[in-house]
Amino acid sequence: QGIYIKVGQFISIMTNFLPGEYVEELAGLQDQVPPRPYAEIERRLIESLGKPPAEVFLSLDHEPVAAASIGQVHRARLKTGETVAVKVQYPDVEEIVRIDLNTLRRIFGIVSWFVPYRGLDAIWHEIKAIVMEELDYTIEADNLEAIAANFEGHREDVAFPRVIRELSTARVLTTEWVEGIKVSDKVKLKQAGFDLSALARLVVEAYCKQIFTDGLYHADPHPGNILVRAMRGTGGAPQPAVVFLDFGAVARVSPAMRHGMVELIQGAL
Numbered sequence: 001q002g003i004y005i006k007v008g009q010f011i012s013i014m015t016n017f018l019p020g021e022y023v024e025e026l027a028g029l030q031d032q033v034p035p036r037p038y039a040e041i042e043r044r045l046i047e048s049l050g051k052p053p054a055e056v057f058l059s060l061d062h063e064p065v066a067a068a069s070i071g072q073v074h075r076a077r078l079k080t081g082e083t084v085a086v087k088v089q090y091p092d093v094e095e096i097v098r099i100d101l102n103t104l105r106r107i108f109g110i111v112s113w114f115v116p117y118r119g120l121d122a123i124w125h126e127i128k129a130i131v132m133e134e135l136d137y138t139i140e141a142d143n144l145e146a147i148a149a150n151f152e153g154h155r156e157d158v159a160f161p162r163v164i165r166e167l168s169t170a171r172v173l174t175t176e177w178v179e180g181i182k183v184s185d186k187v188k189l190k191q192a193g194f195d196l197s198a199l200a201r202l203v204v205e206a207y208c209k210q211i212f213t214d215g216l217y218h219a220d221p222h223p224g225n226i227l228v229r230a231m232r233g234t235g236g237a238p239q240p241a242v243v244f245l246d247f248g249a250v251a252r253v254s255p256a257m258r259h260g261m262v263e264l265i266q267g268a269l
Contacts, residue, residue, distance in 0.1 A: 004100065005069035027184070027223070035067040041074065041088045048088075048172040056167065060086065066224070070097070070134060070248075075177060083177040084164055087137065094135060101128055130219075134248035137173040141165070143216075143247040144175075150214040157231050157241040158206045178243050180227025189228060192238060199228060199240040206242060212258050220249040 008026050018026075041064075045053050053060045057076045064072040071089040078084055090096075104127065108120040133139055141163045148160035159178075167174035181188045183203065189196060203226065210217035218225070225246045230238035253261075 035064045035072050036090055038062040040091055041072065044088050044091050044171060045086075047091075048169040049167065057086075068224075068246075076174075078164075078167075084167075085161070085175050085177050086167075087173040087175075089135070089137065089171040097131055097135065101131070130249050136170050137168060137248075138170050140173055140246075140248045141168050143250040147210065147214070147216055147218060147244070147247065147250070150210070150216065154209070155206075157202055157239065159229075159241055159243045161243070161245065178227060178229075178245070180229040180243050182223050183226040183228055183242065184223035192230070194228065194230075194238060194240045199242070202240055202242055206244075211253055212262060215253045215255065215258055217251055217253070218244050218247060218249075219251040220246060 042053060045056075049056055053076075058079050058081070060076040061074050064074050065085075066073045070093045071087055074086045074088065076084050076086045101124075105124050108124050111117070112120050144160060144163055151158050151160070161175040161178050164174040164176070181192060183189075183199070186196065189199065207217065207221070225244065227243040227245065228240050229243060231241040
């Protein structure tokens with residue numbers, strides 16, 4: 001649970017470092033963590049929204065579509081008929097995170113006795129800052145809207161789910177429902193007719209814009225957080241569009257740092 005899932009998610013994308021068997025097992029941590037009972041989720045919804053789910057939603061699936069380290073996502077329908085994704089934080093996650101952070105610091109201390117690696121304490125502080133920020137879904141909603149605003153009028157092949165503010169709190173985040181194929185599922189992507197080279201270029205360009213142009217980027221890029229769908233209004237072979245999900249971890253790059261990074265890359269070229 002908790003932070004250990006975050007660590008597993010990070011390791012799962014190190015495909016150039018780990019054997020395929022390890023990556024395949026750890027990939028399940030991206031969106032297939034064992035879910036919590038619905039009773040716990042309902043209790044959190046009542047606590048956060050002030051009403052039972054039946055009074056807020058036209059319907060709410062009791063089985064989650066995805067579960068992760070600090071919460072799980074349920075599909076629901078609003079009274080208007082719109083389908084939405086409801087991300088609900090686990091009731092006891094604050095205590096789990098506190099215990100995990102203390103344990104992780106002890107583990108780092110033991111590792112430092114055997115491995116001459118400097119900076120482990122700084123890494124721990126960074127992990128702590130990221131995780132504590134992820135516990136507040138209002139920050140995630142702000143992050144999502146800020147990055148989405150940077151792409152308005154620029155590209156139609158990069159999309160973000162719309163936040164339903166009236167049904168979002170610090171512990172519940174409701175957004176529009178988005179269909180798509182996981183970006184790492186090459187078999188399904190090929191079956192859908194997508195050009196994988198064009199898709200790879202699109203993902204890289206989207207991140208380059210976020211990092212080098214905007215200085216604000218999605219900092220949790222495991223495959224469970226990036227979906228692929230066909231761009232609307234394109235004939236013939238489908239043109240890929242990527243949809244970014246889960247903005248609990250967002251990072252900022254100062255103008256001076258962005259300029260230095262570009263100079264470094266130019267120098268290397």
